[in-house]
Amino acid sequence: MSTLLSKLLTLLLLILISGGVARAATLSISCGAVGKELSLCRQGVEAWSQRTGHHVKVVATPNSATERFALYQQILASHSSDIDILQIDVVWPGTLAPHLVDLSQYIGGDVTQQYFPALIANNTIAGKLVALPWFTNAGVLYYRKDLLKKYHAQPPATWQQLTATARRIQDAERRAGNPRMQGFVFQAKGYEGLTCDALEWIDSFGGGALVDADGTVTVDNPRAVAALQLAASWIGDIAPQGVLNYDEEESRGVFQSGNAVFMRNWPYAWALGNAADSPIRGRIGVVALPAGGPDGHQTGTLGGWQLAVSRYSQHPELAADLVRHLTAYAEQKRRAIAGSYNPAIPALYRDKEVLAAVPFFGTLYTTFEHAVARPSRIAGSKYARVSAEFYYAVHDVLSGKTEAAPALAALQSKLTRLSRGGQW
Numbered sequence: 007m008s009t010l011l012s013k014l015l016t017l018l019l020l021i022l023i024s025g026g027v028a029r030a031a032t033l034s035i036s037c038g039a040v041g042k043e044l045s046l047c048r049q050g051v052e053a054w055s056q057r058t059g060h061h062v063k064v065v066a067t068p069n070s071a072t073e074r075f076a077l078y079q080q081i082l083a084s085h086s087s088d089i090d091i092l093q094i095d096v097v098w099p100g101t102l103a104p105h106l107v108d109l110s111q112y113i114g115g116d117v118t119q120q121y122f123p124a125l126i127a128n129n130t131i132a133g134k135l136v137a138l139p140w141f142t143n144a145g146v147l148y149y150r151k152d153l154l155k156k157y158h159a160q161p162p163a164t165w166q167q168l169t170a171t172a173r174r175i176q177d178a179e180r181r182a183g184n185p186r187m188q189g190f191v192f193q194a195k196g197y198e199g200l201t202c203d204a205l206e207w208i209d210s211f212g213g214g215a216l217v218d219a220d221g222t223v224t225v226d227n228p229r230a231v232a233a234l235q236l237a238a239s240w241i242g243d244i245a246p247q248g249v250l251n252y253d254e255e256e257s258r259g260v261f262q263s264g265n266a267v268f269m270r271n272w273p274y275a276w277a278l279g280n281a282a283d284s285p286i287r288g289r290i291g292v293v294a295l296p297a298g299g300p301d302g303h304q305t306g307t308l309g310g311w312q313l314a315v316s317r318y319s320q321h322p323e324l325a326a327d328l329v330r331h332l333t334a335y336a337e338q339k340r341r342a343i344a345g346s347y348n349p350a351i352p353a354l355y356r357d358k359e360v361l362a363a364v365p366f367f368g369t370l371y372t373t374f375e376h377a378v379a380r381p382s383r384i385a386g387s388k389y390a391r392v393s394a395e396f397y398y399a400v401h402d403v404l405s406g407k408t409e410a411a412p413a414l415a416a417l418q419s420k421l422t423r424l425s426r427g428g429q430w
């Protein structure tokens with residue numbers, strides 16, 4: 007009898023185990039692949055898989071935020087269940103919300119209150135929490151400490167100073183035998199990255215943030231014109247013509263190979279520039295981006311990425327659990343130390359290990375806290391068009407096709423029409 011019982015128990019156990027295995031689900035997550043993003047995403051996902059027994063496919067997406075957005079729109083418009091978890095840009099919640107799950111049904115207030123409240127507000131659309139903050143960022147200025155020292159220069163406080171210092175060091179280095187030296191590299195390809203850079207120039211000159219808090223389009227003003235005129239003067243002077251086709255990684259390529267004095271980029275470039283195989287390891291300084299002269303102020307565009315669950319996922323609860331794991335304190339700390347991805351959790355900016363790995367998370371805390379937002383909340387689902395009109399216009403000015411004043415006047419009327427006179 008007892009052997010029969012034990013056989014029965016074994017059988018029961020086997021059924022339970024095999025049932026358990028059969029229930030292992032496969033999720034898929036789309037991750038960015040800029041810098042160390044993809045490998046950090048894989049490692050984070052792997053830890054969750056090991057703990058839960060579920061499989062996860064990691065899908066790499068295009069580096070350009072503009073291309074990634076187009077891809078997501080296609081996938082979501084077809085209601086495809088192919089991607090469960092989407093890495094979404096800080097400017098997309100308003101547009102993608104109809105396709106995303108309300109995470110507050112799975113994730114409590116005790117979890118959400120640890121993030122920057124502004125990010126939770128950004129990710130809450132019509133009362134629905136559509137994404138959790140994964141990492142935040144703002145544009146910063148990288149410079150070569152060794153070159154500035156060699157030429158007795160200070161990190162610039164204004165764009166005018168940057169222009170002069172970049173030119174002086176670039177010319178001297180070229181004469182000294184490096185014909186490839188550039189003064190300044192940044193993102194001027196026609197895509198979302200140029201919207202970020204150009205917003206920084208305009209805001210730093212006191213020219214506003216394209217649209218004001220009431221929804222009125224403000225882009226056509228004399229300070230914005232002056233900002234774009236100065237930026238256009240860089241092309242072919244302190245920046246190569248090729249910058250008109252640079253995204254983040256192309257700028258980093260030039261700077262990290264030792265061929266630029268200054269670079270505008272996001273914080274992720276710090277970890278890579280200081281990696282063991284980097285020619286400029288230990289020679290990089292990071293400060294806030296310059297102000298646009300005495301009437302301007304230092305600023306940086308708010309960027310960053312969130313994790314959202316698709317409404318068409320067949321495993322929304324499980325997907326939300328993976329999102330919770332990836333956006334948790336421990337994982338954000340690991341990513342900050344290994345990849346210099348800014349935590350979206352304020353407490354991590356007081357963590358000694360994080361600050362030792364990325365000192366400017368401490369020194370530039372206010373830059374990150376007061377970063378200037380692109381007008382995505384006010385423009386809602388029209389944001390992608392606003393941004394595209396803006397970067398097309400700026401690209402035309404930089405490439406010398408139009409002058410700044412008429413380009414901004416034309417943009418002002420286009421955006422005013424698109425906004426229905428500021429009502430959106």
Ligand code: GLC
Nearest residue numbers: 071095096198199309310311
């Ligand atoms: C970075 C930012 C993101 C921005 C993009 C533009 O990835 O985090 O917010 O849209 O750059 O290229």
